[in-house]
Amino acid sequence: MSNSKPIKSLTSVSHETPLTLLETYPGALFFLDEAEKIVYANTSTQTMLGVSPETLVGNSFWCNVPQLVSPSLYLAVQKTKQTRAPTEVEYVSPVTQTWLHVQLSPTVRGILVQFHKMEEPLPSREAFFPDQYHVTDILESMYVGIGFLTTEGILLDINDVPLADAQIQREEVIGKPFAETPWWSSSPTSQHQLRAAIARASRGETVRFETLVHPREGMELYLEAVIIPHKDRHHSVEYLVYVGTDITERKRAEAAIHALIDALPQLVWTGRPDGYVDSYNQRWCDYTGIATEQAQGNGWLQCIHPDDQQHILALWQDAVQNGRPYEAEQRMRQSTTGAYRWFLVRATPFKDTQGTIFKWFGTCTDIHDKKRAEQQLKESRESLRVLAETVPQFVWMVRPDGAYEYRNQRLYDYIGFELEQTPSDWQRSCQFIHPEDRDRTRELWQHALETGAMFEHEERLINAQTGVYRWFLTRALPVRDEAGQIVKWVGTSTDIEEQKRTEAALRASQERVNALMNSSIIGIFVSEDSQIVDVNDTFLRMTGYTRKDLREGGINWMQITPPEYLARTVEAYQELYTRQSMTPYEKEYICKDGSHLPVLVGAILLEHHPNQSIGFVLDNSARKELEQRKDAFISMASHELKTPLTALKMQTQLARRRLERQSLQEAATALEMVEKPVKQLERLVEELLDVSKIQAGKLEYRQEMVDLGVLLREVVETMQQTHSSHTIVVRGTLHSSLMGDRDRLGQVFTNLLSNAIKYSPGAETIEMDLRASEDAVTIRVQDHGLGIPREQCDKIFDRFYRVVGPRQRAIPGLGMGLYIVAEIVKSHGGIITVESDVGKGSTFTVTFPKREDA
Template identity: 65%
Template sequence: MSNAKQTRRVTPGSRETLPDALFVVDDTETIVYANASAQAITGTTPEELRRNSFWRCVPRLVSTPLYQAVQKAKQTREPTEVEYVSPVTNTWLHVSLSPTDEGLALLFQENLEPPHFQDALSRNEQMYRDLLESFSDGVTIVTPDGLVLDINQRPLADAHLRREQVVGTPLTDLPAWSSDPAVQEHLRAAIARAARGETVRFEAKIHPRLDLSLAILMTITAHRDASQQVEYLICAGRDITERKHAEDELRTLVDALPQLVWIARPDGYVTYHNQRLIDYMAMTLEQAEGDGWLASVHPDDRQRVRAAWQTSIQTGVPYEVELRLQDGTSGAYRWFLVRGMPQRNAQGTILHWVGTCTDIDDQKRAEQRIKESEENWRVLAETVPQLVWTTRPDGRVDYCNQRYCDLTQADFEQLRDYRWRQFLHPEDAERALTLRQQSLATGELFENEQRLRDGQTGRYRWFLARALPVRDEAGQIDKWFGTCTDIDDQKRMEEALRESQERVNILMNSSIIGIFLAEEEQIVDVNDTYLRMTGYTREDLQAGNINWMRMTPPKYLARTQQARQELVVQQYGTPYEKEYVCKDGSLLPVVVGVVALRRDPLHTIGFVLDNSARKELEQRKDDFISMASHELRNPLAALKMQIQLVRKRLERQSHHEAATALSRVEGPVKQLERLIGELLDVSKIQAGRLEYLQETVDLDALLHEVADTMQQLSTTHTIVVRGAAPRVLVGDKDRLGQVFTNLLSNAIKYSPGAETVEMDLSASEETVTVRVHDHGLGIPREQRDKIFERFYRVAGPKQKAIPGLGMGLYIVAEIVKHHGGTLTVDSAVGKGSTFTVTLPCKRDA
């Protein structure tokens, strides 16, 4: 080292006579002394410097190497030196750092290095500076306390600030962050977390200046020294403003896409998970309800997640947490970003929470793969969320970061020189290489959108590739620094939007489904099919003459209002049948399904299907059943009478064998008679003409009579009657007998391998309850509600082998309903079924 660079011994008496700038700072890096020469290098008087933070008062001297040297000297208590170029003045500085009783003495000397050494260091500084400026993101280097050490031009240009106005200032005090106290506090907390070694990512809306607002994605990563202590923080802010605008515009379409969605009560009790989330966790809705979903959260995350959730519930602030959820099928954990928003009424009261889980596993794993490096530009290259690469002046790749290797699943030797081209999409190769050659020839910025192959999946992802030249002092290109930013999600979102628009156009042009858009009750747009179905015209639409409530007949108003309420509560309504009053006054049977695009005011999209053909077919079927039943009833009655007369005549003539053979015919005739009776009952129910008597019924006696009769007919099962129902009802005794005869008959019929059927009776002051239980085949859960529909039978090979037309339970349900009662079923496949009838006790006729 030359004499000029020798560390000078500084004594208190010689401080003021030194020709170089001298600062003495205490352990908090507050200036306690500055000599007169400090004014020349800083432009500030010593009096103005004292008792202020060194980093805030001397922005012209601040740099990352200087900060590292100060921290090292404070830790080791040993003298040290550092050389660097001032980013503000572009002059070389040599700084000697010596521990003192007061703290630390910093002696600054300018222009001390010989030219050849300056040139060598200058290249490294230029490489660092060019890499910093090559990133499309805003990059800021700060101390663990948040003071700005270095910053690239992107955020400075946005804020119309110069570097010396920013360096040494707390990042949280810059206009972009201080204009919003909540955002400022969020950044302050993120810096504190990163200072503890945590990688922090968050989104924020900032205001670099009054006329500019930006949405950014901030990533803060800690850089550690050789002793693994956090030395400084790297803050990378990506502009996601356009993405946010696109998200807002696509919100309605995105809501229709499959997401992991959950809903919770105001107290935090989770009441709903959508099927996609249930499938991922491999839980039932009941298992996931309440706090059950926490069982899928990684044990190391549960306490933190629960605490964050409770904080949001208590304060009403939006919920956001990163956690690991276990895939219930594979057992593997994946990282998710979980967000929850409170839904409030007009008074501000929280009605419920709606949340989503976003898979960020790839992103989290990528963050964990970031490696540290002692060289500042290499640290940035391995830290930023981009593919980073450098080339020689002729374009040969001589470095790429680990993220590049991870994407391609290749080592550096497979990527160096021109070998990286094998991962370029064939359709993009010609354009990319042409632009690259133009940049190499002209020295201009290289920028291109291109696809690179993911070596693991074989799928291509879109990247924005950018490269800047690094020049030597003679202006010759010494190296190219490049980055590739993943824009695959953005490109796919654009493609999804285009495809969605095409699908919407195809749907709107449907010749089968009528489609309408409505604001509250007023229809504002329709497709041609809707107009054709209802008889209205485009002129009627423009005149505001199409209103879906005015098109609804009075008997369907209640169901239509119910559907509207469903839209307000859950954003979609169950499809239902109704009739439309067409323009000419005719009625059109339709099936309607509606989805809410917006709730306040209510904006909906509806899908309408002409139901007239099916309604006409059902009417013809009902007419046929009614006619056939009546036409068969009289001949069957005559046949039954003739059989009985012939059998009695044969018995009087002692032709017992013939009489016995004839008596066997009576069984099938009785079954046919019952079938025709049920068909007639179904026909009458459909027409609303099923007749009922009003008489006093001793239900207990009726139930025992039915049980005795069924026992005589059944040779395979024992009917066990338990309890009593000593109550009197007002109703039709025969119809009530028909109910319990049918239930007992079904219980025997559908339990072929059992020996008993139980009928339990119980009564209260207001009601009588009868339970008919069998030990048979059982009914699948998804078919339980359908068994009371007309002509419906449980689908299954064992059930199909048992004769029947599916009318009995339909008739039973209608009779019980007419008597003011209820009919429910509880069943398990392979274990049997229990039908429960509850009837009110005696009422005024």
């Protein structure tokens, strides 16, 4: 620039230290860190500022050199920090009124700031930003304080009006926290408001508040303060603009108005230009029981009847938005009785000479008795009787000539048109009806007009907001005068979309039920208690009964159940009434011709009819026949195999003894090896025979007194000799006897120990625990082997069931042993259970009831 003096180079002079160069620089020079604190100031600063450089170091630049502070400099510092590029700025110091030229250079750890005084005439508005000059010209004629702040609240500049009020000089406040200046420091409440507002504005929010300040002793001002964040093109806040407007006269006028309002005998309230209701007289507060602070804004809605709130609020917002007088009837709750009374509420906007609303004044007049009289008058009219017979959702009225007279707001909102936009002719308004429904609607409406009969039709109407059609039931009744002439039609349209969907779902459900009931495979029956009240054709075909038998009450599940299945059937129905469902079970039905039909039966309880259940029946005769054939085959095969096996066993033993007598030991040993698989095969055949006998109910048991303690010791000794790979550990002793078959009981524990050894190939011990109580004898056999999955524990006692698993499948067996064990235990009045964890082993527990004389 032409007016700037040349600046010495700080890097090119040889034989001088950098510090010497800085000290000899003719202008004031500062080095600021990233926090804008002074790290270094040269000796020229004392000449310019009148303070020693040492007193400045370590302090905030903005708070300690008010002679240099200005908004222009603040922006230049922020720009240099952001861009990391050299910057120059010229401005007039608001304090000293001297023209300054400043160069700013970014450094590794901060900013180098060089000041130089210049000789220039004082600009007319040098204390403000250029784009603010026209604003201050306008505001000179009224009381407006304008200040510029850093985002931390440091005052960079302020206009003359607040300075004159406080009778202070600009240098007394520039560079100081704005909240600590005389205007604010005298009032802690106002000071707190300002600090909170600065914090919010620094985050990008424009903040408005009203407050009371004391610029000097004896002076009191009400201010309407606004703090506006100024943002750069990256939307970051650069600085804050404070504007404080004197509203003292307005506040005093409002106080006088409020005093007058409190003296009025009506319920009176006032509002701001934006519709914010800010005050109420004492009578309003006494009637509603709501304090002014609780009722401000939209808080007054809490005393309005819930049915009126939405409508009243909409009317009030409309009046505020358009600046029109407000009038509405609403129900307000009286605090002492809790009853609602009708009030006529009026509000008038008051405007200044420019036509700008500066206040709303409202009154509430009790019209409850008048409304009650009007209501009684309406109830006496025929039109109200007709409306009472219709569904008041979408309500409309049509004159005899077909022109619309009225549509309620719900209908307008739904079709998306205002009153003046909708077709006045009923025929043309069919555009809102689904194209497939229009012809039928026109036909029925024309018939109603010609005959005067009630109009009723289901049609689809389009929702303007979503573009989706919904089903409505539309009804219309004619209103007649005393001569019987139709004077208008009153109609309603009721949304039945959900009802239509429900009906469609019911039809679909009924179709599914019909398909199930008409099934040719599954028999379906409905029963009340033990009486069957409805069945499908398949059930009748299965059992041979007829519809006539059903109507005459001749089908009762207790009567068609054979005696041997009656206990299980009663148990199943007890489960049904307890759990609302029945686990499917096998039984037989007695058919009408006396034959027995094997079936699989299940049922559930009907939710809304606790005495009724619906069940299914599957014909199980084919499966039962297959099982009988299988059992017959097994029985026959077992008998046929037993005779040659016995002969083979005897011949093998005889040949081995002869060879031993002839000293042919090697051949005898070979024959002995043949005896093992023969014995295993013999055992399998015996188990098959046992299974066949159990299925046929022919497994015989001897009745003798068995000493369980002795029997168990014999079984353990025998198993220990034949299975040396495992040690059988017995804990406890038994001195109890049981009436039963000694061989069959021995078979139980031999099988359990054999299984324990077989399914614990990696373990070394099998544990048997013997316990007796006053009532029972308990024997536990525990292994530490492969274990059984929990979901399969209930199935292992089933015939031919084997645990599914790659390691279990490798172990030989047909799944008959545990089935036989369970049947033998059951036949002796005992129970057997199992507990198991996969990979940890299994524990089988056998419990027998104890004899009293044992």
